[in-house]
Amino acid sequence: MKNNGSNSNSPATLLPKCPTGIQGLDEITGGGLPRGRPTLVCGGAGCGKTLLAAEFLVRGAVQFGEPGVLMAFEETEVELKANVASLGFDLTGLVRRKKIVVDYVHIEPGDVQESGEYDLEGLFVRLNHAIDSIGAKRVVLDTLEALFSGLRNEGILRAELRRLFRWLKDKGVTAVITAERGREQLTRHGLEEYVSDCVILLDHRVNDQIATRHLRVVKYRGALHGTNEFPFLIGEKGLSVLPITSLALNHKVSGERIATGIPRLDAMLGGQGFFRGSSILLTGTPGTGKTIVAANFAQAAARRGERVLFFSFEESPNQIIRNMHSIGLRLEPLVKRDLLRFHSARPSLYGLEMHLATMFKEIAEFRPHVVIMDPITSLMEAGTSSEGKGMVTRLIDYLKAGHVTSLFTSLTQGGHALQQSEAAMSSLMDSWLLLQDFEGNGERNRVLYVLKARGMAHSNQVREFLISSRGIDLVDAYIGPSGVLTGSARAAQGALEKAAVLSNQQEAARLKREVERKRAAIERQISGLRSDYESESAELRRIAEQVGTSTLMLTTEQAESGRLRQADAKVAVGSRDRARNGRVN
Amino acid sequence: MKTKTLKPRASATRRKPAQLWQLRLYVMDETPKSVTALANLRKICESHLKGRYRITVIDLLKHPQLAKGDQILAIPTVVRRLPHPVRTIIGNLSDTHRLIVGLDLRPLE
Numbered sequence: 088m089k090n091n092g093s094n095s096n097s098p099a100t101l102l103p104k105c106p107t108g109i110q111g112l113d114e115i116t117g118g119g120l121p122r123g124r125p126t127l128v129c130g131g132a133g134c135g136k137t138l139l140a141a142e143f144l145v146r147g148a149v150q151f152g153e154p155g156v157l158m159a160f161e162e163t164e165v166e167l168k169a170n171v172a173s174l175g176f177d178l179t180g181l182v183r184r185k186k187i188v189v190d191y192v193h194i195e196p197g198d199v200q201e202s203g204e205y206d207l208e209g210l211f212v213r214l215n216h217a218i219d220s221i222g223a224k225r226v227v228l229d230t231l232e233a234l235f236s237g238l239r240n241e242g243i244l245r246a247e248l249r250r251l252f253r254w255l256k257d258k259g260v261t262a263v264i265t266a267e268r269g270r271e272q273l274t275r276h277g278l279e280e281y282v283s284d285c286v287i288l289l290d291h292r293v294n295d296q297i298a299t300r301h302l303r304v305v306k307y308r309g310a311l312h313g314t315n316e317f318p319f320l321i322g323e324k325g326l327s328v329l330p331i332t333s334l335a336l337n338h339k340v341s342g343e344r345i346a347t348g349i350p351r352l353d354a355m356l357g358g359q360g361f362f363r364g365s366s367i368l369l370t371g372t373p374g375t376g377k378t379i380v381a382a383n384f385a386q387a388a389a390r391r392g393e394r395v396l397f398f399s400f401e402e403s404p405n406q407i408i409r410n411m412h413s414i415g416l417r418l419e420p421l422v423k424r425d426l427l428r429f430h431s432a433r434p435s436l437y438g439l440e441m442h443l444a445t446m447f448k449e450i451a452e453f454r455p456h457v458v459i460m461d462p463i464t465s466l467m468e469a470g471t472s473s474e475g476k477g478m479v480t481r482l483i484d485y486l487k488a489g490h491v492t493s494l495f496t497s498l499t500q501g502g503h504a505l506q507q508s509e510a511a512m513s514s515l516m517d518s519w520l521l522l523q524d525f526e527g528n529g530e531r532n533r534v535l536y537v538l539k540a541r542g543m544a545h546s547n548q549v550r551e552f553l554i555s556s557r558g559i560d561l562v563d564a565y566i567g568p569s570g571v572l573t574g575s576a577r578a579a580q581g582a583l584e585k586a587a588v589l590s591n592q593q594e595a596a597r598l599k600r601e602v603e604r605k606r607a608a609i610e611r612q613i614s615g616l617r618s619d620y621e622s623e624s625a626e627l628r629r630i631a632e633q634v635g636t637s638t639l640m641l642t643t644e645q646a647e648s649g650r651l652r653q654a655d656a657k658v659a660v661g662s663r664d665r666a667r668n669g670r671v672n
Numbered sequence: 673m674k675t676k677t678l679k680p681r682a683s684a685t686r687r688k689p690a691q692l693w694q695l696r697l698y699v700m701d702e703t704p705k706s707v708t709a710l711a712n713l714r715k716i717c718e719s720h721l722k723g724r725y726r727i728t729v730i731d732l733l734k735h736p737q738l739a740k741g742d743q744i745l746a747i748p749t750v751v752r753r754l755p756h757p758v759r760t761i762i763g764n765l766s767d768t769h770r771l772i773v774g775l776d777l778r779p780l781e
Binding site for chain 2: 190192193194198200201202203204205206207209210212214215216234237238306389
């Protein structure tokens with residue numbers, strides 16, 4: 088057992104304790120009920136008083152070697168045996184092996200006439216005889232209050248009860264006395280005034296048509312105890328109290344990373360996927376593919392040879408297998424190899440506590456590496472929101488303590504993905520992926536992004552999430568000035584860009600041609616001008632030649648004529664100059 | 673069963689011999705309550721059932737295992753085994769009226 092009376096870390100002066108063996112109760116009470124003293128267990132009808140008492144006795148006999156006496160005032164021996172048999176307790180066998188004595192005390196109201204004074208020595212004798220016959224260490228008096236309906240003289244009865252509890256203490260037995268819950272006090276007949284060492288209150292409350300049992304240690308004289316109300320449940324193996332607050336945040340963490348089964352998603356999560364033993368929340372509106380991501384993760388883990396436990400609260404295993412087959416996931420062989428196990432239950436089947444207990448049981452049996460809850464939100468609706476969160480907390484703590492990676496899908500109502508409840512739950516989660524719809528252009532497209540991923544670098548990008556018969560693909564969504572574009576809009580945008588590029592190219596080509604043409608034109612002009620120039624210069628040369636020829640001819644002619652006239656050219660010129668000067672002076 | 677059986681004092685040979693009353697008185701030791709109860713029971717039987725009754729006194733101190741059979745809680749307890757049905761009266765039987773009602777005794781005519 089986890090704790091027992093002689094707890095090594097407790098001071099020597101502490102009360103010796105008597106372990107109940109009831110899961111969780113010994114944790115709350117720090118080792119069990121006060122040894123050798125009576126404990127009062129009170130509660131309303133049907134809250135599990137008798138079962139708690141019976142389990143205390145049976146576990147005492149089986150696990151701790153302490154025989155016990157069950158004195159029943161309300162149920163006969165046969166009824167009791169049948170009732171506890173449903174919890175897997177073999178009361179008949181224990182009685183046969185002299186580990187337990189069941190004594191049914193029959194009191195019929197009005198059956199007994201009272202005449203004068205009496206005491207309850209008969210009860211003492213019977214109890215004493217029963218205790219001594221097997222050397223009992225534990226005693227259960229199941230609803231001692233039945234005496235109040237059978238006996239009219241309350242004065243005598245109260246005095247005798249006081250004597251009984253003192254007698255039990257003197258006898259050194261650890262006793263559990265059950266009592267009906269009273270209106271204003273803990274018990275209907277005020278039994279708490281006699282039993283002052285330890286009082287445990289059981290409660291059965293109904294919230295939104297779903298009942299949850301609670302246990303509270305009202306009083307524990309001389310010992311520290313958890314004072315909170317703890318949910319408990321009656322399962323197939325007896326009671327289990329689920330202390331939330333006793334779970335400490337001290338689990339070991341792993342640096343190992345595990346792939347998600349979607350390579351692009353791994354890339355978004357720092358290239359390696361999730362941490363082993365982390366808790367992952369996958370939020371999305373209806374039809375965004377949460378189950379698909381979860382199934383991918385499950386398949387990837389199972390293919391690595393890890394055990395995967397898939398809790399489904401909305402679909403049957405076969406339906407999931409069939410649906411996932413349509414996108415290329417083959418889960419069936421993994422189920423056959425017992426690497427993947429499904430557990431489907433409607434959330435409304437029973438209360439949260441029962442769900443939790445069932446899950447704990449499954450997890451303890453299968454010892455999975457990965458646990459998937461699809462979807463956690465519909466399970467949380469089975470209780471109030473605080474209960475739901477408490478349950479998720481306990482579940483995550485339990486899984487983390489066992490290094491189990493957990494993936495929870497969460498269904499968000501309506502268009503807005505971030506709801507209050509998700510925000511509350513997300514604080515418990517290490518990674519949070521968001522799946523969202525984008526509607527536009529007459530179509531709906533899915534996108535995925537990583538909202539948070541504790542302890543790893545992760546992509547801040549929105550990825551479009553495509554589901555095809557080949558599986559999941561993540562593609563870059565178009566992010567431009569007009570926002571995120573997905574689906575055909577993304578395709579259209581792509582085409583648009585292509586067209587723009589093409590037209591740019593064409594424009595460039597056109598410009599090039601133009602330039603070419605211009606150059607050609609200029610060159611043509613240049614060659615035209617050059618030929619003009621050349622023809623002109625040829626003309627010029629011709630003219631120059633002509634001029635030269637004619638000048639020569641002229642000079643020759645003048646010389647010829649002067650000679651002919653016999654005139655001195657020099658004289659003629661000089662006389663002309665003199666004449667001009669004479670006119671000026 | 674080592675019990676102290678008290679034979680009826682008077683002759684039980686008067687009428688209705690079949691109507692024999694079998695009474696058991698459970699006590700613890702010879703306490704004043706037990707002694708008073710036995711005395712009171714005898715007195716009533718003598719006056720109402722003269723010769724037709726038998727009282728068995730069972731001391732639970734000596735025979736604790738016998739308490740279970742008749743569902744004994746209180747001491748002293750008188751159990752009317754016969755005639756049927758079984759009736760139980762607890763106390764020192766000082767309240768004669770209650771005792772008569774409890775045993776369903778009709779006064780002798």
